[in-house]
Amino acid sequence: MNKDTQHTAKTTTDKDDDEIDLMALLLVLLRGWKVVVVFAVLGVLLGVLYSRYVNPTFKSDALIQIEENAQGIAALGESISELVGSEVSKAQTETELIRSRMILEPVIDLLHLRIRLADPNIGALDKIKYDRIATQMNTPEGVLLETDNGQAQISQFNVSQAYLNQSFTLTRSATGFVLSNGFDEFKGQLGQPQSFRGVDGQIQITVNDLPAAGYPIHILKQSLKTTTDEINSALSVVEKGKQTGIIELSMTGSDQRQVTTILKQIVLSYIDQNQSRGSAETTKTLAFMETQIPTLKEKLESSEATFNEFRKKYGTIDVGKEAELLLAENSQIDAQLNELKLKKADLTTYYTEEHPLVTQINEQLQVLNRRKQEIDSTIAGLPEIQREFLKLSEDTAINREIYLTLLKNYEQLKIVRAGQIGFARIIDLPISTFKPIAPKKLQIIILAMLLGAMLGTMLVLLKNLLKNVVKDPERLESKTGVPVIATIPHSPLLSRLSKNKKSAKRMLAHVDHNSLSYEAIKSLRTSLMFAMPTDSSTKQQGKVILITGESPGVGKSFIAANLSEVFAQLNKKVLVVDADMRLGELHEMFGMTQYNGLADYLSQGTGRQDTGRIATTNAQTVSPETNHHIETASKYPSTDITAVIHPTTMDHIDFMPRGKHPHNPASLLVSEHLGQMMDELKTQYDYIIIDSPPVLAASDAMILAQHADKVLMVTRYDDSIEGQLVYAVNQMNKANIQVDGIILNDVQQGIMSKYSYHYSYAYGNKQP
Structure with a gap:
């Protein structure tokens, strides 16, 4: 045999060995099918129990659109839009803002979400028995929890810092209620605000109703951080799609009405905050104008009075053509200077001196001031009375122009603020569907069955690995x-006959003489006959x-x-x-x-x-x-x-x-x-x-x-x-x-054994 043939034979043998090993692994699992089935059934049972144990989970969702601010300021004039400016909010930034305490804290305070009620009499068996356990309901009026012996209703529960996240027990008494934490015990009246002084601080509580006497209710006041973390764990805020500006809010919980109420208040809290943020710029500008209008009015009245006194004293003065031109130009320059100064004053309320807009205004002011100096030098040659007349008339005209312009802008901004809205709008408010999204009982049962079957499979394989039972004849011979x-x-x-314990044990010759088992016994007989010693001294024994x-x-x-x-x-x-x-x-x-x-x-x-x-x-x-x-x-x-x-x-x-x-x-x-x-x-x-x-x-x-x-x-x-x-x-x-x-x-014969012998025939006579 050449080397190539040997290599090919060796490769074929290795492949056959690999296939046999895989087949042996499969057959090990087939032989242990009972264990796998038992664990699969056990998994199904645990899946059913778990699906009944956990409370159903409900979901509510809402949609908000984030768009560019539709400011009415730009429609009222270029000058006003330049003063107020514009801002565009990104949806990604708003998603983080919705999760902030600035948005959630008003909702927590409104619905008393920091107050937690629990029924200690509910055990694991009760959860399985009833399939669903009542949870607390938060409303602006208080917190409500239904029990088998009545309801618990709390409208106020405030504690000092040391009592936060510490559980108390409420129990109805003959005269009202008893509040205890294991160390302190306080007694109060139902339906009335009560204040207690404990070892660790002040407690304020208003209990409206409790279950029957002797039925305890656990109550605690969570910290603000704990409550916001719980809300955020159940709240999902994502942008729907890419660069759509549509934010989808969804919230899950064990009570459909509770989830819908909380999510609705979160949406409203965000919209209120967004609207307030959109009008804050206009409000700040109006506040600045309100401080400037009285001053400008007083300045205008003073300049008009001085000019009138001068005219009354000297009469009307005839100014030459050159003086009129200079006066007109000077007046225009003064008006431009005043307008630029007003713009600069407004801009400096938002920007620093290094801002490009402020720098641009400063450059324009420098140019106009240089021209004004040239005109002033020319006018200086006029007679003193004419110069005084020009000065007083210019002051009066400039002050009048500044006052009227500011007053006009003030009235326009008031109109804008009245119709101004935020850049976020509600598309869909959350609604209650009362259709649970979890637990998905069928999926849980199927998954539990698969996990049970996997565990059973692992156990069968591990048992086979550790036990190492007798299977391979060649391995036995080598060992x-x-x-x-x-x-x-x-x-x-x-085997079927032996299952009947009352029946006597039988031999193959009597019940299965045509079987492979009987033929194997005969083969053993032949092997022993030829293998027996044939010494002449013992052959007759x-x-x-x-x-x-x-x-x-x-x-x-x-x-x-x-x-x-x-x-x-x-x-x-x-x-x-x-x-x-x-x-x-x-x-x-x-x-x-x-x-x-x-x-x-x-x-x-x-x-x-x-x-x-x-x-x-x-x-x-x-x-x-x-x-x-x-x-x-x-x-x-x-x-x-x-x-x-x-x-x-x-x-x-x-x-x-x-x-x-x-x-x-x-x-x-x-x-x-x-x-x-x-x-x-x-x-x-x-x-x-x-x-x-x-x-x-x-x-x-x-x-x-x-x-x-x-x-x-x-x-x-x-x-x-x-x-x-x-x-x-x-x-x-x-x-x-x-x-x-x-x-x-x-x-074992058949596919259930790796080393079985698959005979399709047997020696001997077969009865028809």
Whole structure:
């Protein structure tokens, strides 16, 4: 074989191993389907209980639009819009603002959300029983909680800082109510404001109603931060879409009316704050104008009075054409200067001197002032009276213009403020749907079932990993060094019959003689026949086969009984010995009793001699070598062994039951009687099959193995522990006993086993 072929074969083998491992994992789960189903059902039960335990959750939502401020100021004139300015609010900024204490605190105070009421008589079983538990309802009038014995209604509860987040107990009394926290106890009247002085400060409370006497109600006053945190945990504020300016508010809770009321008040609180914020700029400008108007009016009146006195004293003065032009220009400059100064005064209320608008006005003022200085220099050459006239007339005109302009703007801003609105508007207010959004019972039950099934799957895999049961024959051979000489398939028919505890145990030849199990027993018989020693000195003696197991329940008695039956089919004389003197049940396979058996024979004294009945009755039918062994056996003192050997209903098969349960089974086996008995039995039977106790349960198998030609270890597929089997084989090896073969019993057939044998046929005649 070339290297490429070897590599291809190796790769194919690795893939096959991987596929087998995956299939084995799947089959492990299939074998543990009952555990998975139990945990899945348990998960469904827990899911149902949980869905009833938690209160339903309801949801309310609202929509708010954030838009550019529709200011009426710009419509009233460019000058006013420049004074007031504009501002655009982003939806993302507003979402954070809605969550702030500035918005939530008015709602908390209005609805008394810091007051918390609870019914301590509600337990876990009550929550499951009633499916839904009443919660408190907050209104502007107070807090209400319904109970089985009446309602509790509190309209006021204020405590000092030390009492915040501290639980109190309210109980109705004959004269009113009793408020207690475990240290202090206060008594008050229902329906009246009460004030108490406690160890840690002042308490103010107004109790309107309580349940029946003796029914307690827990009450506490939360801190503002705790309450706002609880609201924010149930409140969702997000922009709907991207750059839409639409904010979606939603809130969840255990009471639909409560959730709707709180969310509605949050929306209204935000809109009120938004509207106040939008008109704050206009209000501030009006307040500034109101302080300036009286001063300007007084200045105008003073300048007019001075000008009138001058005209009355000197009469009208004829100013030349040049003076008129200069006066007109100077007047225009003064008007521009005054207007710029007014703008600068308004702007400096919002901006600093470094602001671009303020800097621009300062530059314009410098230009106009330089021109005014030039005009003043020219006018300085006019006669003194003319200059005085010009000065007084200019002052009067300028003061009149400033006053009238400010008064006009003041009236316009008053109109704007009256119709001014915020940049946020309500699209949808929250409404009550009374349709719970949680718990989603079907989803919870399905999820709980899946989690239960996953837990069951993990348990099955973990159990399989830790237990490491017997499965792979090749693995057993590599671990123990002992060949697996037979695998006995599971017999479904025999398994169904054995479930009826009242029915007697049956053999394969009687109930399932066409099965794979029966054929496997025959294959074991063939293997043993060819593997038996053929020494010339012992070939005329019976062959002793010892069948044991590493632990109880592996099916060694089943193997012993059925193996004896297939040997008898060959017209071989077979003796089956139940050497498990403690718990042997082989007699049930043959429909006999346990008495008059091995234990009875071994426990009798050594003084009685063997009657030689067997040797006498068979002297004419045995060979000279057999007679020699009979003569040798007769030298040993023994009891009548025929008394403990019983014929069975099957031809060529005799049976020695375990006998009466002795106190010292191992001590009986090490006596001389066992060796004497075995020597005698070998002369009479072709095969002696001994069913011994498990190796790890007793040392009997090691003693009996000294007289056996073949020692077979039975283990049960997918049930026996691999480590126990290895340990049992090692224990036998330490006692210088060689285990000749392992019988893998009850191998499951079909897809439920990784190492099953999928035969579609069986040898033998089938009845129509």
